[in-house]
Amino acid sequence: MMTRRLVILGTLVSALVLVAIPAGADELSDYLDETDQATYSGRRLIGTTWDGLERMGVVEVEQLGGMAMVSSGHTYVMVGDGKVHAIGSPHAALAFVLDASAPVSHGYQVAMGETATHLGRSAAVVEVTEDGMLRMRMVIDEDTSAPLATEVFDDEGNLFRYSTMIEFSASAPSMHDYEDVGEYRTMVPLDGAVVPETVGPYGLVDVYGGPADGEQAFYSDGLFTFSLFAIEGSTNIDDVVTDGRAWSSGGFEYVRVIAPAEVWVLWNASGSTYALVGDLPPDHLEEVLVDLPRPAQRNWFGRVWDKLFG
Amino acid sequence: MADVNPLWFRRKELFSAFLDGELSAEEAELVNDLLDGDDEAKEEFRGIQQVRRALRTLPELEIPGWLLPDGHLGELLSAYLDGELSTAEQRQVSDHVVSCAQCRGELHDLDRARIAIRSLPGVDTGQLAQIPPPPTSRRRRLAVAGSVGIAAAVALFVALSLGGDPEPAFSLDDLGNHHIARASAEPGFAVFPPAIEVSGP
Numbered sequence: 001m002m003t004r005r006l007v008i009l010g011t012l013v014s015a016l017v018l019v020a021i022p023a024g025a026d027e028l029s030d031y032l033d034e035t036d037q038a039t040y041s042g043r044r045l046i047g048t049t050w051d052g053l054e055r056m057g058v059v060e061v062e063q064l065g066g067m068a069m070v071s072s073g074h075t076y077v078m079v080g081d082g083k084v085h086a087i088g089s090p091h092a093a094l095a096f097v098l099d100a101s102a103p104v105s106h107g108y109q110v111a112m113g114e115t116a117t118h119l120g121r122s123a124a125v126v127e128v129t130e131d132g133m134l135r136m137r138m139v140i141d142e143d144t145s146a147p148l149a150t151e152v153f154d155d156e157g158n159l160f161r162y163s164t165m166i167e168f169s170a171s172a173p174s175m176h177d178y179e180d181v182g183e184y185r186t187m188v189p190l191d192g193a194v195v196p197e198t199v200g201p202y203g204l205v206d207v208y209g210g211p212a213d214g215e216q217a218f219y220s221d222g223l224f225t226f227s228l229f230a231i232e233g234s235t236n237i238d239d240v241v242t243d244g245r246a247w248s249s250g251g252f253e254y255v256r257v258i259a260p261a262e263v264w265v266l267w268n269a270s271g272s273t274y275a276l277v278g279d280l281p282p283d284h285l286e287e288v289l290v291d292l293p294r295p296a297q298r299n300w301f302g303r304v305w306d307k308l309f310g
Numbered sequence: 311m312a313d314v315n316p317l318w319f320r321r322k323e324l325f326s327a328f329l330d331g332e333l334s335a336e337e338a339e340l341v342n343d344l345l346d347g348d349d350e351a352k353e354e355f356r357g358i359q360q361v362r363r364a365l366r367t368l369p370e371l372e373i374p375g376w377l378l379p380d381g382h383l384g385e386l387l388s389a390y391l392d393g394e395l396s397t398a399e400q401r402q403v404s405d406h407v408v409s410c411a412q413c414r415g416e417l418h419d420l421d422r423a424r425i426a427i428r429s430l431p432g433v434d435t436g437q438l439a440q441i442p443p444p445p446t447s448r449r450r451r452l453a454v455a456g457s458v459g460i461a462a463a464v465a466l467f468v469a470l471s472l473g474g475d476p477e478p479a480f481s482l483d484d485l486g487n488h489h490i491a492r493a494s495a496e497p498g499f500a501v502f503p504p505a506i507e508v509s510g511p
Contacts, residue, residue, distance in 0.1 A: 029497065031498070032496075032497040032498025033497040033498070035497075035498050036497045036498050068494075079490060079491075079494045080494045081494065081495060082491055082492065082494060082495040083491055083494065084487045084490045084491040084494065086487065093487045093488050093490075093491040094491060095488075095491040095492045095495060096404065096407055096408050096414065097408075097492065097495040147498075185421065185487075185488075186391065186417055186418075186421050187488060187491060187492065188407070188414045188415070188417050188418040188421070189414060190418070191411050191414075191415075206492075208488070208492065209418050209421075209422070210485070210488060211480050211484045211485060211488060212479040212480040212484075213422070214480070216485075216488055216489070216492070218489075218492045218493075220496060223498075225492075225493045225496055226489075227485075227488065227489035227492060227493070229480075229485050229488075231479060231480060233479065235478060235479055235480075236478075239478045240478045240480065240481065240482060241482065257482070262486075262489075264482065273479070273480075275480075275482075275485055277482075277485060277486060277489045278489070278493075279493075
């Protein structure tokens with residue numbers, strides 16, 4: 001009798017472990033916070049694939065106390081807590097962040113329950129769905145809460161971005177010697193800047209004085225983020241971008257750059273240059289662009305000139 | 311038990327006010343009464359007098375304005391941008407700037423001025439440290455605005471003189487770092503800094 005009860009109880013417990021437990025935005029925030037504070041090191045493969053174009057790279061990464069050191073070859077970059085310091089580069093930046101916790105959109109649902117093994121480590125699988133569609137899958141190390149692998153999908157279920165540790169250690173030996181000695185370009189929040197409060201499903205978090213006398217508006221839905229830079233004056237985008245490609249959205253022409261961890265979109269409109277950069281998936285990006293100034297159309301003479309002379 | 315003058319217990323306060331000239335004629339007379347024939351009271355009076363004399367001989371120390379409840383950072387902002395502060399001072403400045411819109415604005419102006427000056431050809435940015443800080447906030451703002459104006463005028467002159475294609479107003483690396491700096495304060499960020507050279511697997 002006792003044995004039979006134990007078997008029934010064991011079966012119930014197994015079923016509970018295997019059935020995904022739905023959770024809301026708060027739980028997603030907790031998972032993201034935990035991955036942010038994890039201590040680990042190793043090598044990470046990261047890539048983005050879109051419209052048959054793929055960009056990927058491998059970096060060595062160490063993370064401790066919310067700061068990460070990312071290196072490749074002879075360069076390394078310290079990132080975290082509002083700071084970026086590329087050693088040997090003049091582009092260090094420091095953001096004074098007034099509100100670092102953008103709320104997670106209520107459109108996301110979180111399911112957790114499966115377990116997996118990645119690089120021989122026991123891991124939990126967290127799946128984030130949006131309107132019933134799988135948007136992100138995270139494989140989180142059970143010991144350290146480090147993100148061992150992450151996949152992001154577009155609205156048709158295609159893999160858009162992937163990030164996976166290909167070597168992993170539950171320590172960050174070099175980070176203990178890190179001293180913050182950088183001279184930073186400061187990013188100061190602007191009071192009273194006039195930018196849209198929402199664009200697509202994203203909410204404005206804050207605005208900064210950006211490079212080139214422009215403004216940087218930072219948007220988030222709690223899971224993905226992007227910055228919109230508005231720079232006064234039109235720019236010949238070909239002078240700025242070396243590997244950009246023409247890309248059409250909503251019947252308007254943009255220049256798009258796909259990088260391993262983010263996508264850039266640049267255009268001129270209303271006498272200003274706009275540059276959007278972020279990790280948002282393609283369908284979100286298209287929704288966002290609808291709410292932003294559209295690119296200036298080339299006039300008749302310009303289009304003919306392009307056809308004749310390229 | 312002899313009657314005790316109730317003022318006896320307030321004598322130190324009275325002596326101090328007497329030496330500050332804050333007593334009325336009647337109260338000064340009371341102090342006289344307290345001192346009259348009382349060696350202990352006289353000793354205390356002399357002690358207070360000596361302390362006040364000693365205090366007057368000390369050098370005057372100016373309390374940094376930003377330590378005052380409504381103080382602002384002033385020239386510390388410049389030192390902050392130049393990386394001349396200690397770690398503790400850096401943290402204090404960071405904390406203050408986050409909560410003070412006025413200092414954020416000044417920091418922003420100063421940073422812009424530095425960038426404008428740095429962008430000029432042949433300018434030794436080390437000389438920036440020798441620019442004396444203006445004494446007041448208003449004058450500082452004027453000086454910053456002046457610096458930006460002069461820098462812009464010189465940059466325009468140089469650009470017109472040299473001719474040729476102008477440099478792009480911005481670089482993707484620069485914008486990318488600004489984005490990553492901000493995004494890195496969000497939980498769960500996983501970015502790929504643009505300054506890293508990508509190597510294929």
